[in-house]
Amino acid sequence: MSETAEAAKINKWDGAAAKNAVDDAIREVMTGDLKCKESFALIDGRLFLCALAVGVALYALLWDYLYPFPQSRLVLIICVSSYFILMGILTLYTTFKEKGIFVVAKEKVGNNTRVWEASSYVKKHDDKYNLVIVMRDTNGNTREASVTKSFANFIDVNGTVVQNIVSNEITKLYHSLSSEKKEK
Amino acid sequence: MLESLFDDVRRMNKRQFMYQVLSFGMIVSSALMIWKGLMVVTGSESPIVVVLSGSMEPAFHRGDLLFLTNYPEEPVRVGEIVVFKVEGRDIPIVHRVLKLHEKNNGTVKFLTKGDNNSVDDRGLYAQGQLWLTKKDVVGRARGFLPYVGMVTIYMNEYPKFKFAVLACLAIYVLVHRE
Numbered sequence: 001m002s003e004t005a006e007a008a009k010i011n012k013w014d015g016a017a018a019k020n021a022v023d024d025a026i027r028e029v030m031t032g033d034l035k036c037k038e039s040f041a042l043i044d045g046r047l048f049l050c051a052l053a054v055g056v057a058l059y060a061l062l063w064d065y066l067y068p069f070p071q072s073r074l075v076l077i078i079c080v081s082s083y084f085i086l087m088g089i090l091t092l093y094t095t096f097k098e099k100g101i102f103v104v105a106k107e108k109v110g111n112n113t114r115v116w117e118a119s120s121y122v123k124k125h126d127d128k129y130n131l132v133i134v135m136r137d138t139n140g141n142t143r144e145a146s147v148t149k150s151f152a153n154f155i156d157v158n159g160t161v162v163q164n165i166v167s168n169e170i171t172k173l174y175h176s177l178s179s180e181k182k183e184k
Numbered sequence: 185m186l187e188s189l190f191d192d193v194r195r196m197n198k199r200q201f202m203y204q205v206l207s208f209g210m211i212v213s214s215a216l217m218i219w220k221g222l223m224v225v226t227g228s229e230s231p232i233v234v235v236l237s238g239s240m241e242p243a244f245h246r247g248d249l250l251f252l253t254n255y256p257e258e259p260v261r262v263g264e265i266v267v268f269k270v271e272g273r274d275i276p277i278v279h280r281v282l283k284l285h286e287k288n289n290g291t292v293k294f295l296t297k298g299d300n301n302s303v304d305d306r307g308l309y310a311q312g313q314l315w316l317t318k319k320d321v322v323g324r325a326r327g328f329l330p331y332v333g334m335v336t337i338y339m340n341e342y343p344k345f346k347f348a349v350l351a352c353l354a355i356y357v358l359v360h361r362e
Contacts, residue, residue, distance in 0.1 A: 040199060043199050043203075044199075046203070047199065047203060047206060050203070050209070050210055051206060053213060054206060054209040054210060054213050057209075057212075057216050057217055060216070060217070061216060064220065069223060073224060076221075076224050077224050079217070079220070087214070
């Protein structure tokens with residue numbers, strides 16, 4: 001990836017695009033300034049489930065092509081039911097396991113490994129960007145901090161994400177979670 | 185506007201792009217699985233067909249959508265509307281059963297005719313074939329929706345239109361994030 005991320009220009013009135021742009025900026029900060037290593041396990045899990053579902057569908061297509069309908073009946077029943085079961089599992093996975101988390105980063109501090117998870121959500125037609133950062137370390141500590149700010153704090157009038165402001169905000173959260181200060 | 189679409193794609197990293205491709209794959213797969221599921225449930229190799237000609241007027245018109253079932257336990261009876269394919273030809277034909285011969289062991293042979301035609305279908309059958317059998321039948325008509333099938337007819341008569349619609353859908357899904 002390039003050293004300096006090209007400032008992404010998005011339609012500032014589009015809530016989904018704005019959330020994606022700020023999410024990307026935060027990912028840049030965590031892997032860049034804060035020097036954490038991104039872990040792709042969560043995303044890979046989702047990709048695997050999707051690929052499996054598409055694979056099942058392709059298998060059914062191929063089998064039905066080679067052995068036309070009445071003979072392929074049993075294989076089709078198995079494939080169709082497993083496809084929809086996989087869809088159900090995928091939905092459960094994205095709702096309960098992923099929960100809006102867009103970056104998972106690992107960091108080694110001394111002999112401690114800390115896992116940072118950042119998730120965000122925006123309500124429809126609302127300009128507030130809600131960010132939740134959770135930190136888990138190998139000592140068993142779990143700390144969480146959340147920030148709710150309007151997009152106007154991060155995105156300038158042209159629709160460009162101002163990387164510095166995002167970086168300051170995230171670094172502030174990082175330090176408050178890293179220090180021994182207890183939250184709540 | 186086209187550029188902003190491709191900007192989005194360029195900014196995606198490898199994994200996000202893979203996810204876009206898989207999302208597209210899943211939409212196609214879902215449609216495919218629903219179709220195959222219908223095939224299994226109705227027992228017919230083509231559970232939804234479009235009426236292509238006016239040979240069944242006034243019951244069915246060109247462009248009507250028909251829902252078929254093909255359960256082996258239900259025998260074909262005179263007066264029922266069946267959809268069949270003549271050996272060697274791909275096009276399904278929707279006509280009514282006129283005459284039927286049935287043996288004790290259940291084998292049947294029957295003759296069909298379109299309501300709006302003046303002659304029976306012997307002219308449509310394969311060379312030397314005088315009767316249809318169960319294996320030529322795709323299914324029996326159980327329900328219909330008027331006019332809905334016209335879209336399919338247009339897409340088949342103007343392949344460029346079909347290509348344009350599918351291309352736009354594909355591009356939209358591949359580029360649009362979440």
